[in-house]
Amino acid sequence: xxxxxxxxxxxxxxxxxxxxxxxxxxxxxxxxxxxxxxxxxxxxxxxxxxxxxxxxxxxxxxxxxxxxxxxxxxxxxxxxxxxxxxxxxxxxxxxxxxxxxxxxxxxxxxxxxxxxxxxxxxxxxxxxxxxxxxxxxxxxxxxxxxxxxxxxxxxxxxxxxxxxxxxxxxxxxxxxxxxxxxx
Amino acid sequence: xxxxxxxxxxxxxxxxxxxxxxxxxxxxxxxxxxxxxxxxxxxxxxxxxxxxxxxxxxxxxxxxxxxxxxxxxxxxxxxxxxxxxxxxxxxxxxxxxxxxxxxxxxxxxxxxxxxxxxxxxxxxxxxxxxxxxxxxxxxxxxxxxxxxxxxxxxxxxxxxxxxxxxxxxxxxxxxxxxxxxxxxxxxxxxxxxxxxxxxxxxxxxxxxxxxxxxxxxxxxxxxxxxxxxxxxxxxxxxxxxxxxxxxxxxxxxxxxxxxxxxxxxxxxxxxxxxxxxxxxxxxxxxxxxxxxxxxxxxxxxxxxxxxxxxxxxxxxxxxxxxxxxxxxxxxxxxxxxxxxxxxxxxxxxxxxxxxxxxxxxxxxxxxxxxxxxxxxxxxxxxxxxxxxxxxxxxxxxxxxxxxxxxxxxxxxxxxxxxxxxxxxxxxxxxxxxxxxxxxxxxxxxxxxx
Numbered sequence: 001x002x003x004x005x006x007x008x009x010x011x012x013x014x015x016x017x018x019x020x021x022x023x024x025x026x027x028x029x030x031x032x033x034x035x036x037x038x039x040x041x042x043x044x045x046x047x048x049x050x051x052x053x054x055x056x057x058x059x060x061x062x063x064x065x066x067x068x069x070x071x072x073x074x075x076x077x078x079x080x081x082x083x084x085x086x087x088x089x090x091x092x093x094x095x096x097x098x099x100x101x102x103x104x105x106x107x108x109x110x111x112x113x114x115x116x117x118x119x120x121x122x123x124x125x126x127x128x129x130x131x132x133x134x135x136x137x138x139x140x141x142x143x144x145x146x147x148x149x150x151x152x153x154x155x156x157x158x159x160x161x162x163x164x165x166x167x168x169x170x171x172x173x174x175x176x177x178x179x180x181x182x183x
Numbered sequence: 184x185x186x187x188x189x190x191x192x193x194x195x196x197x198x199x200x201x202x203x204x205x206x207x208x209x210x211x212x213x214x215x216x217x218x219x220x221x222x223x224x225x226x227x228x229x230x231x232x233x234x235x236x237x238x239x240x241x242x243x244x245x246x247x248x249x250x251x252x253x254x255x256x257x258x259x260x261x262x263x264x265x266x267x268x269x270x271x272x273x274x275x276x277x278x279x280x281x282x283x284x285x286x287x288x289x290x291x292x293x294x295x296x297x298x299x300x301x302x303x304x305x306x307x308x309x310x311x312x313x314x315x316x317x318x319x320x321x322x323x324x325x326x327x328x329x330x331x332x333x334x335x336x337x338x339x340x341x342x343x344x345x346x347x348x349x350x351x352x353x354x355x356x357x358x359x360x361x362x363x364x365x366x367x368x369x370x371x372x373x374x375x376x377x378x379x380x381x382x383x384x385x386x387x388x389x390x391x392x393x394x395x396x397x398x399x400x401x402x403x404x405x406x407x408x409x410x411x412x413x414x415x416x417x418x419x420x421x422x423x424x425x426x427x428x429x430x431x432x433x434x435x436x437x438x439x440x441x442x443x444x445x446x447x448x449x450x451x452x453x454x455x456x457x458x459x460x461x462x463x464x465x466x467x468x469x470x471x472x473x474x475x476x477x478x479x480x481x482x483x484x485x486x487x488x489x490x491x492x493x494x495x496x497x498x499x500x501x502x503x504x505x506x507x508x509x510x511x512x513x514x515x516x517x518x519x520x521x522x523x524x525x526x527x528x529x530x531x532x533x534x535x536x537x538x539x540x541x542x543x544x545x546x547x548x549x550x551x552x553x554x555x556x557x558x559x560x561x562x563x564x565x566x567x568x569x570x571x572x573x574x575x576x577x578x579x580x581x582x583x584x585x586x587x588x589x590x591x592x593x594x595x596x597x598x599x600x601x602x603x604x605x606x607x608x609x610x611x612x613x614x615x616x617x618x619x620x621x622x623x624x625x626x627x628x629x630x631x632x
Contacts, residue, residue, distance in 0.1 A: 051254055
């Protein structure tokens, strides 16, 4: 069942109140970005695809029916189509891609059929991290500090920062691999 | 450092956008060791991107929502999806056209020469004359790779060299600076050629190139001859730019008189160009001064990527240029927003108006077939662009264009309309797989009659 506030925002948007759509964007931006982040190896393209998805969804909002599926699922369907176009464009130049990019495109293809973003689980795993790891990740991702600046701020070597960041990510990866137990 | 530690460090460098081509090649080599290593790196990157989104700051969240809403408010127009694919389709069409268009472009360019005869005479006098310019020799102050031809013998120029009548100077890959004892200074763009001429005071010829001058008050006017004109300066600051199509004058300080003689279909014209104004002598175009309204200007001297830019990495110029910093990109054949240099961030619109212009300096590290500039018109869902053919690698080039003259890439015959919202100004070289593109001094302004 759709959240009443979301249903209200969609109805207001369809009635001509464009600004009501901001509530829709705000409600699903994180989930959509996480969905794209797992499949798209490029942060800038993630930004663009996310925005394009919301614009297309706005244009096609009247065509959404809660009977046919969830709203986030519908959004991800739009995002998936846009992402597929990007992937195909990149694949046309496969012989010029670097090895890492080729592997990332293959991974995107592998995940294309799924809807999982792992966002909820990741947030749970972040809550279980040791404070020192969590602090480092916050500085790196929330404050957007490059490794060199982090090393200066923490009075550590760049090598220490990269290694510790990787340990924090390894801990998260191990946590994400633990199967969820649902009641 | 072990192989895995090295790979971790290189991946982190890549995430910060600071990996050099050699670093990227090293990543490829390390990943080639086994598929397990590659799978680990892909998973590590995936988690990195997920964290980027999950931990982004509230400000970033607000910015993202606002950006999406700006795009929505710009509707009803064409689907934003055409922006993504439109650029790709536009590039494909351009590639197909490029081969057959090359020869025609050269013919058109030189045909334009014959009609573009204009003479600029410059005379100005707004400061008290206080110093003598008579007999001042020029000193070569700086400039990587500059050469001098004196009495038929060519040699490298070294800083501090005194220039004499008859000397011919060719700038190297960077800008060069000449100074005079009275404080007058001339900055010559890479590739510019000048010759020291005989006569009273300061006299030079400028066969081709671009010169930015700050001229101290002169008792004897400073004379600069171009293929189409002689400029005489009493004391002012200006930029004189001569190429095959036109001569363009930008006056930063003082008053300049431009004189164009009568020609086929053209009446003689004389105008005064004042501070903050420009004038251009071009075939088939009325000679008029236009006021300059600056909109955006970037010299990157703070070493940071300006907020208006969607992509580009602040970097030290590969050859001496106008400053300590410029912007670098590592473009690939596709128009890719992560690795190109992209000005006017998506939805950071500039509204099209008549007289809207842009100029920038660029340098490519390897030979390329073209350097293209392309912008997206959000109202039309159309890409417009232009390109420079085969710029010499390793030296700075100056590119200036008027938005109204850009060619439509997706649907021919369309033109920008007043008020159209423009964004995503890509600057991309084509025709080389591995290269670096450097951009500096990007300026967008409007010229108002």
